[in-house]
Structure formats: structure tokens, C-alpha cells
Amino acid sequence: MRSQSSQHPMFPDATHDEQSRQDFVRAMRLHLMGDMRRTNTYLYKHKLRPAFQQVKARPPRSRTEVRTLMGKDPFTKMWSSLVRTNQEMLYDTVGPSIERQHPNLVAKAKRFCGRGGGTLRLNPDLEVPAYLRAVDIHCKPGGYHTERCENDLFAGAEYDRTVNVYLLGNLGPQNDDIALSIIRWLRCNRPEFKPRAILDMGCTVGHSTIPYGRAWPRADLRAIDVAGPCLRYAHARAEGMRRKVHFSQQNAESTDFPDASFDLVVSHLVLHETSNRAVRNIFRECRRLLRPGGYMLHADGVAHQEDPFDKYMAEWSAHYNNEPFLGTLQDMNLSQVAREAGFAPERIYEMRIPSVHMPRPHSLMEKTNGRGRPSDDRPLWYVIGARK
Numbered sequence: 153m154r155s156q157s158s159q160h161p162m163f164p165d166a167t168h169d170e171q172s173r174q175d176f177v178r179a180m181r182l183h184l185m186g187d188m189r190r191t192n193t194y195l196y197k198h199k200l201r202p203a204f205q206q207v208k209a210r211p212p213r214s215r216t217e218v219r220t221l222m223g224k225d226p227f228t229k230m231w232s233s234l235v236r237t238n239q240e241m242l243y244d245t246v247g248p249s250i251e252r253q254h255p256n257l258v259a260k261a262k263r264f265c266g267r268g269g270g271t272l273r274l275n276p277d278l279e280v281p282a283y284l285r286a287v288d289i290h291c292k293p294g295g296y297h298t299e300r301c302e303n304d305l306f307a308g309a310e311y312d313r314t315v316n317v318y319l320l321g322n323l324g325p326q327n328d329d330i331a332l333s334i335i336r337w338l339r340c341n342r343p344e345f346k347p348r349a350i351l352d353m354g355c356t357v358g359h360s361t362i363p364y365g366r367a368w369p370r371a372d373l374r375a376i377d378v379a380g381p382c383l384r385y386a387h388a389r390a391e392g393m394r395r396k397v398h399f400s401q402q403n404a405e406s407t408d409f410p411d412a413s414f415d416l417v418v419s420h421l422v423l424h425e426t427s428n429r430a431v432r433n434i435f436r437e438c439r440r441l442l443r444p445g446g447y448m449l450h451a452d453g454v455a456h457q458e459d460p461f462d463k464y465m466a467e468w469s470a471h472y473n474n475e476p477f478l479g480t481l482q483d484m485n486l487s488q489v490a491r492e493a494g495f496a497p498e499r500i501y502e503m504r505i506p507s508v509h510m511p512r513p514h515s516l517m518e519k520t521n522g523r524g525r526p527s528d529d530r531p532l533w534y535v536i537g538a539r540k
């Protein structure tokens with residue numbers, strides 16, 4: 153028996169046994185990121201930090217000091233090891249299921265082509281940046297970009313299925329919470345803003361792209377990524393949903409769009425997977441691409457925690473889950489980077505905007521308000537933005 157999601161027509165299916173394995177990985181992750189993760193916080197606050205304080209007469213000041221402490225604790229070591237194992241299980245479980253149905257997905261993609269009116273422009277000669285090639289990012293075998301066969305869309309289909317398990321469904325049924333949160337922020341705070349051309353950078357399979365088309369149906373909607381297999385899937389997904397998006401394979405650091413092409417340039421969960429130099433290039437490129445009065449808005453989940461323990465938790469994946477830039481990004485002054493890219497200081501926004509879908513903190517992962525206190529509010533997305 154096959155389970156089929158009603159999410160959208162391209163969504164990969166799962167046989168009974170595949171679904172059961174994926175449910176197990178999800179349940180294990182839920183446990184690891186719920187009660188077990190909270191135990192780390194408890195240990196830090198009640199055992200490790202007091203012990204450190206006694207010796208040094210001050211609390212730990214940096215994520216590195218917290219990491220040194222936590223890295224010696226047997227519970228944290230066990231938790232880390234289990235989270236890493238769970239991540240590997242995620243791909244070991246979803247991968248074969250996608251491989252089994254890959255020919256079907258390719259055939260479906262062909263059938264859906266033309267339904268939405270969008271386009272796909274690939275560039276097989278595009279050089280994938282070293283920061284995406286150097287490691288299998290968050291243990292995803294082959295990363296986003298590896299081409300396995302003709303018409304390959306494996307990496308995209310696998311991403312669509314794994315992201316639900318990995319993020320525990322917190323981004324909503326269409327995995328579009330970040331875009332919806334940005335759109336709501338724009339509608340509430342800039343009601344007069346009606347973009348005519350929108351660019352989504354690092355779109356992967358288009359989870360965040362589609363909501364902009366729904367919010368501003370007359371806008372010319374473009375989305376780029378460096379990863380061909382994700383873009384093939386993104387295009388097929390959008391066409392299957394009858395949404396018009398023009399996808400192209402491009403590096404956000406340097407695109408081929410003319411100057412002043414867009415009123416809105418966005419990215420979602422992209423900055424933390426790049427590099428120090430790439431973030432600077434991306435901000436400069438955004439400024440070039442924006443029309444006067446246009447906005448760039450980049451949302452990321454983990455940037456700019458303030459408490460050293462929160463920073464440690466946010467950078468855990470840099471050390472144990474192949475996301476090497478997660479530590480450094482938190483130490484960067486992104487407002488300064490935006491200034492250096494040419495944006496006027498009074499037009500730069502560094503903010504946290506409330507999530508539309510994410511459950512309140514107590515229900516799944518422990519979240520804090522950035523100063524280490526439990527928060528009653530909705531989880532927040534960190535956004536660095538600027539107006540040209």
C-alpha cells in the first residue's frame with residue numbers, strides 16, 4: 153500500500169514500509185529535539201555553568217567556551233551522537249524510496265510541464281561554489297547539486313520529503329512558513345508596497361517561492377539556485393501546482409539579471425549555508441538588482457543568537473552536521489555588511505519577525521527569546537534587510 157501526500161502532485165510517495173521507517177526517524181528526532189535537548193539546557197544551567205563560574209569567577213562568554221564545557225559532558229556526547237545518527241538515518245531511509253520512484257517522477261515532471269506557464273533555464277557550466285561542494289551539507293549525500301543521471305531531480309525530491317521529517321512539520325504543510333512570515337510582515341508594516349518583480353535566491357524546490365506568487369499574482373516571479381536537480385524538481389512542482397515561476401540556475405553572488413530588475417529580493421535559510429565572502433557578494437548583488445525603493449530581505453533561523461549557550465546550540469550543526477558556516481555567521485555584523493554593500497544605514501533593518509506556523513516553544517524544541525529566557529511568544533525568524 154502506498155501513502156500519498158496531498159501536498160502537491162509532484163510530492164514523492166512512500167510505500168507502507170518506507171512510510172513506517174520515515175515515521176520512526178521522525179519520532180526519534182522529535183524525542184531528541186524535545187525532552188532530550190532540554191536536558192542539555194538543564195545540565196548547562198544547573199551543573200556545567202555553575203562549575204565553570206566557581207573556577208573562573210564568571211560565566212562562559214562565548215559559544216566556544218560553552219562548547220568546550222558541553223563537549224566533555226557524557227549526556228551531551230550521547231545526545232550529539234544520537235542526533236548525528238538520526239540525521240544519517242534520515243537520508244538512508246528517504247534516499248532509497250526516492251531512487252525507487254525516480255523514473256516516475258521524471259515522467260510526471262514531463263507531463264506537468266506547461267501547466268503553470270513558468271520556465272526553467274539550466275546552466276550545466278555553472279560552477280557550484282566551494283562552500284556547497286566541500287562537504288555533503290547537513291549530511292545530504294551529494295548535497296543539493298550532484299547530477300546522478302539525465303533529467304535528474306533526485307536531490308530536489310529527496311529534499312521535499314526529508315524537510316518534513318527534519319523540521320518536524322514546523323514550517324507548515326507546504327513548508328512555506330518563512331515566506332508567509334515575511335509576506336505578513338510586509339503587508340502589516342509596508343501596506344503600500346506592491347512588488348512588480350520578485351526574486352527568490354537559493355530557492356531549492358520553491359517552498360518559499362510560491363507564496364510570493366500567491367501574495368502578488370501579477371508580479372513577475374523569478375527564483376534561482378545553483379543546484380540543477382533541485383531546480384528541475386522545483387519547476388515540476390510549481391507547474392504541477394499551476395503556479396507560474398521562472399527558475400534559472402544561477403549563483404546569487406553574481407546573476408545575469410540586468411541592474412534594477414526587481415522590487416523585492418528575498419532568501420530563506422540560505423545565508424547560513426554560504427560563506428563570509430559570499431554573504432558580502434550576495435548583499436552587493438541585491439543592491440545592484442533592486443530598483444530604487446525596493447527591498448532585500450534575508451531570513452535565517454539561527455543567525456544572531458545573543459546568549460553564548462544559544463549560540464552554542466545554534467552552531468552545533470557546524471561541528472556535527474556539516475554546516476560549517478553556522479558558527480561564523482552568528483558572529484558577523486550583518487548590518488555592517490549591508491552598509492558596506494552600499495545600503496544607507498537608516499534603511500537597514502535587522503529584526504526578528506513572528507512565525508506564522510511554527511508551534512509555540514514549549515511544545516517541541518526549547519526556544520528562548522535570544523537572552524536565554526523562556527519565551528511565551530511565537531518563534532521568531534531573524535531577518536536582515538534593507539531598502540534601496
Ligand SMILES: C[S@@+](CC[C@H](N)C(=O)[O-])C[C@H]1O[C@@H](n2cnc3c(N)ncnc32)[C@H](O)[C@@H]1O
Pocket residue numbers: 281284296330353354355356357358359360361376377378379382402403404405419420421422425426430
Ligand atoms: C536550505 S536551502 C534553502 C531553502 C529554500 N530557500 C526554502 O525556503 O525552502 C539552501 C539553498 O541555497 C542554495 N544556495 C546556496 N548558496 C547559493 C548561491 N550562492 N546561489 C544560489 N543558490 C545558493 C543551495 O543550493 C540550496 O538549495
